[in-house]
Amino acid sequence: MPDQSPLLSLSKLSLRFKGQPVCAVEDVSLSVAAGEILCVVGESGCGKSVTAMALMGLLPPGAAEIHGGVMTFDGQAFDLTKDRVPSDLRGGRIAMIFQEPMTSLNPVFRVGEQIAESVQRHSGCSRGDARLRSLEMLRCVGLPSPERLLDQYPHQFSGGQRQRVMIAMALANDPRLLIADEPTTALDVTIQAQILNLIRDLQRDTGMGTIMITHDLGVVADVADTVAVMYGGHIVESGPMTEIFENPQHPYTIGLMASVPRLSGPRQRLTTINGTVPSIRQMPSGCRFRTRCAFAAETCSTRPAQAEVGPDHSVACHFAPLEQMLKVAG
């Protein structure tokens, strides 16, 4: 995998929404290199989408207080507590695709116009050139007869086709970084496989970096080079994909792996993670996972620091690695 200075790095992002007692995202650091896919994994409310929004400068001003965080993109540093992420980065050098392609496309404009608009906005080219570029992009994402589709409206497309249009729009300005927020969650599995293959192919061809947000460990195994596991606004474990699967350290990572229903292996009762994600008002102090953790002890009321457990692999748990710290009694 490419070993160079990261395309994007985020250092210690902390933010709190107005009226909430604790930070929704706390001390989140991550980095992604060109040509690499970073998967941010976690369940609803873990802060994965909020982190992406902050990176894109999409959080509504006034709704969230950013307490800290420095983003470095392509050699430029932004102090997120003061600087606004410049709007010409969005949709230009950083592009984003969302989960629900129907609500992300404008229903009253033809698809071709919507792609062309973004091309014109960022490159300042003529309408004719922008239209040619739209056509090229629709072809590039594997849509059949793109000349005809250019003049159609979003409702005339299926879910999978709309997601292809979103990808065409996102990639029209040759972004260096793509942020994909659950891009296949709303799609059927056979279509999901097509879209994941498409993103992987395009990413290989263009050498862009990708941050993919997902809740599905299967998708992670499929596309990720590196992984960050989030719980309750903290990154609890991060590392190269194979390390995460072959040397998982955090009880939450292990619990997630145990609770995914599998296609192979014994058909046994599923292991679960007890309870549910606490609301932000009931977030425990110290390790935020401790209220659901099968191994929680008194120590866990102090927050564990990120500790390196392998090359580029770090974990925030007092009891890692588990089998050296704990055993079944008797």
Next chain:
Amino acid sequence: MTAILEARDVKKHFRIGGGLFGKAALVRAVDGVSLSITSGETFAIVGESGCGKSTLARVLMRLLDPTEGEVVFDGTAVTHASGRTLADLRRNMQFIFQDPFSSLNPRMTVGKLIGEPLEIHAPQLSAKDRHAKVADLLAQVGLRREHAGRYPHEFSGGQRQRIGIARALASGPRLIIGDEPVSALDVSVQAQVINLLSDLGRDLGLTLILIAHDLAVIRHMSDRVAVMYLGKIVEQGTTDALFEAPRHPYTRALLDAIPDPDDRNRAGRPQIDGEMPSPAAPPPGCAFHTRCAHATDRCRKVVPVPDETSDGHMTACHHWRDIVDAPRQPFPLNRSAATKARLDLYRKATEGAKITQIAQPKPDREEMR
């Protein structure tokens, strides 16, 4: 083994469009489905969006009237029932909905929500008995007695789905149909609800029909599986047979498409192209031929007849016997020794084993806040 629910050549067609100027289109949502559900089993119906699985579930419950065919519950024709008979059927067949956020009335307390089916189906109960019964039901689905006074918005998605399950159990049904009961839930909570449904099915001797799009979920909780494509069942068999040796090319494609954490073959998995055609204009012959790698002229012209082998495994494909000779290679469980040891320790801890600490956390791991 007796059949509790039978569907015989059920069809449900919807007429859409038309209006003043357009020509009406006929959507063949369910197009000739026959099923026989055995008492006490968990039967899964899987397929992608638009395959007709939810419509079929609603026809089985008679939330919709079929266009053709009939449904029989324990000797009673569901399709023609009315009055007292229909009320009895409703008591015996209950439904769990997909979305726990929109299927519970936000203005009713949980106690009232669960008590409502009791008022209808067990009017002889006094208010006191009803409250006791509601408390029992709450306990059965893993909620607490005091939750009865709260409103749905105070609960998480998984808890709401438990409320939905308690509501379905209230009338003492023999059959429950769940339409994607766990697909709106987070992974960790999904596993809890799957385990709950399995336990209830076993303890109460319930027959469960589960509608789902996720084959991995189905594998863990069903005895038999039917795979639907464009209004028809294309393959049906026991869960083990269907997952180990899928016969229909569509079943294989579905299985291949699911990303699994243990499958880390980075070369990319085989993929089927295209999308499911519209049920308003199904292709001639085998409906799957437009996406099938094995399609021949025969598939494009002749509708395949369901072919059932002696083990009861049904496949609707002209060529399954040729394809099945090249069995699908299941990927091995790809787990390192460390992963296995930790998953094992985790499983034991969640099952209540006592865990002792054998080493002290390193001091540099702690950071006072």
